[in-house]
Amino acid sequence: EDQVTQSPEALRLQEGESSSLNCSYTVSGLRGLFWYRQDPGKGPEFLFTLYSAGEEKEKERLKATLTKKESFLHITAPKPEDSATYLCAAGNTPLVFGKGTRLSVIA
C-alpha cells in the first residue's frame, strides 16, 4: 500500500532560524513528488513538483530536494508569513498525501 509520512507533525521556529521538513514515501510507480502549502481555511497551494532523485527546486526561501525514498523542504531564514501547513504528496493516480507539517514562525 502506498504511504507518505511527514515529520515533524509541528515545528516552531524563530524568525531567521533555518530548518527542514521531511517527507518519506513508499509508493509504486512514482510519477512525481509534490509539495503544497495550506493556510487555515484555504485549499492547498501548489509549490513544487520533483520527478527524479537528485532534483532540486527553489522558490524564495524554500528549496525542495528528492532522493529515492524521501524529500526535504528546506526553509532558509523563515519569516512569520511562512507559517502554514506544508503537505507533500506522491504516487500515481490517485496521489497519496501526507498529514502535513504545521510550521509556526515566531517574530
Next chain:
Amino acid sequence: GAGVSQSPSNKVTEKGKDVELRCDPISGHTALYWYRQSLGQGLEFLIYFQGNSAPDKSGLPSDRFSAERTGGSVSTLTIQRTQQEDSAVYLCASSQLLLRYEQYFGPGTRLTVT
C-alpha cells in the same frame, strides 16, 4: 486566469438530508479530483475524472456518495442521507493532464451535518 472555484463555501445540513457540492475547474484542465479533509487528517482521495469519465470510484466512502462531470467541465459531488461523520472540508482540484501534472485546488466546501 481564474482558479478552481467551489460552491457553496459552507453548508450546514441536517442528518439524513441530501447535499450537492459543486466544482468549477480551471478552463482547459481535463482532469478533476475530489478529496475530503477532516480535522487533523490528511487529504482523503474520493474520485477523479478524466474528461467526463471516472475510471476509479473505489475511493468513495459509501454508496451514499456519487459524483458526475458534464461537458468536461463542472463537477458535482452528491451525498445522500448525510451522516455526522460526513462533516469535513470537501476539496476539488484540477490538472492539465491526468499524469505528472500538478493539481490546483479550490478553496473547499465546509460541510457540517447536525
